[in-house]
Amino acid sequence: MDQSGHTTIAEWTADDAAATEAAVAAFRHQLDAGYYAVVSTGEGQAEQVRELPADAELVILRRPIAGG
Amino acid sequence: MSAAAPVLPETAAVYWRPRLDAARLQRRGRLWTLSTLAHTIPFLATAALMLALEPLSFPVAAVAVVHAWGIPALYASRGASVVRPRPRAADGPERTALGLLGDLVGHDARALHERTGLALERGALGVWLVGEAGALLVRPGGRRVDCWCVKVEGDLPSADRTAHLLLALREDEAGFATVANLAFSGAAWRVRPRLRAAMRPALDAARTVA
Numbered sequence: 001m002d003q004s005g006h007t008t009i010a011e012w013t014a015d016d017a018a019a020t021e022a023a024v025a026a027f028r029h030q031l032d033a034g035y036y037a038v039v040s041t042g043e044g045q046a047e048q049v050r051e052l053p054a055d056a057e058l059v060i061l062r063r064p065i066a067g068g
Numbered sequence: 069m070s071a072a073a074p075v076l077p078e079t080a081a082v083y084w085r086p087r088l089d090a091a092r093l094q095r096r097g098r099l100w101t102l103s104t105l106a107h108t109i110p111f112l113a114t115a116a117l118m119l120a121l122e123p124l125s126f127p128v129a130a131v132a133v134v135h136a137w138g139i140p141a142l143y144a145s146r147g148a149s150v151v152r153p154r155p156r157a158a159d160g161p162e163r164t165a166l167g168l169l170g171d172l173v174g175h176d177a178r179a180l181h182e183r184t185g186l187a188l189e190r191g192a193l194g195v196w197l198v199g200e201a202g203a204l205l206v207r208p209g210g211r212r213v214d215c216w217c218v219k220v221e222g223d224l225p226s227a228d229r230t231a232h233l234l235l236a237l238r239e240d241e242a243g244f245a246t247v248a249n250l251a252f253s254g255a256a257w258r259v260r261p262r263l264r265a266a267m268r269p270a271l272d273a274a275r276t277v278a
Binding site: 046068 | 074076077078081082150160161164165168172174189190191201202217218219220221222224228231232233235236238239244247248249
């Protein structure tokens with residue numbers, strides 16, 4: 001999620017090794033930039049992930065929050 | 069053996085704060101109530117005493133009564149302001165961000181967000197109304213509302229700001245409340261009139277659910 005509303009960083013499928021590798025690299029780059037990766041785990045539930053889950057349908061990168 | 073409960077990483081930035089839970093939240097609510105009484109009772113007592121001693125002092129007594137009413141009202145206004153809308157981004161990014169937020173919430177919450185700008189989310193501590201730079205927590209029973217000031221850094225579309233907060237809340241509700249700053253805790257009837265008119269139905273809906 002960014003200034004444009006959201007940007008697709010990478011797309012991959014579990015059986016496409018090259019795409020998955022590129023997605024993992026992009027994922028790590030975003031984590032290094034300070035984003036947190038979140039995967040929905042059901043209604044009203046989300047989980048932070050530190051490794052790209054290859055089988056996840058959607059991984060959202062969010063920025064840190066802070067008290068206002 | 070059970071897996072460790074997820075902890076919001078941002079809580080590390082507020083390491084001195086004890087992790088919030090329902091009991092701590094209740095204690096903080098009581099402190100807010102005591103603080104309100106401490107602001108109100110001395111002014112009312114002063115007004116009553118002045119009128120008892122000298123009825124002609126009623127203008128000064130009236131000023132004391134205004135203070136007794138006004139100070140808690142200012143706190144409630146501060147609480148309501150945590151969900152005040154922020155400046156909009158350009159139409160395109162706003163639409164894109166709204167689409168993503170819509171995908172994150174259910175049909176009813178999406179419809180409520182369209183009307184009010186607040187995303188309703190059920191949690192263990194109560195029912196949350198997540199805005200762009202803050203959230204309201206309606207406690208079980210719907211009588212007390214906690215107003216939390218919490219934000220995402222950076223220039224983002226408004227729906228994106230809400231989505232960031234919503235995801236953090238879903239990751240770790242107690243951690244979210246630990247990171248956020250409590251701007252007000254008090255009766256829902258004190259917060260409601262100080263919300264923008266368009267947002268009041270969201271509070272009504274949350275109170276119904278809570």
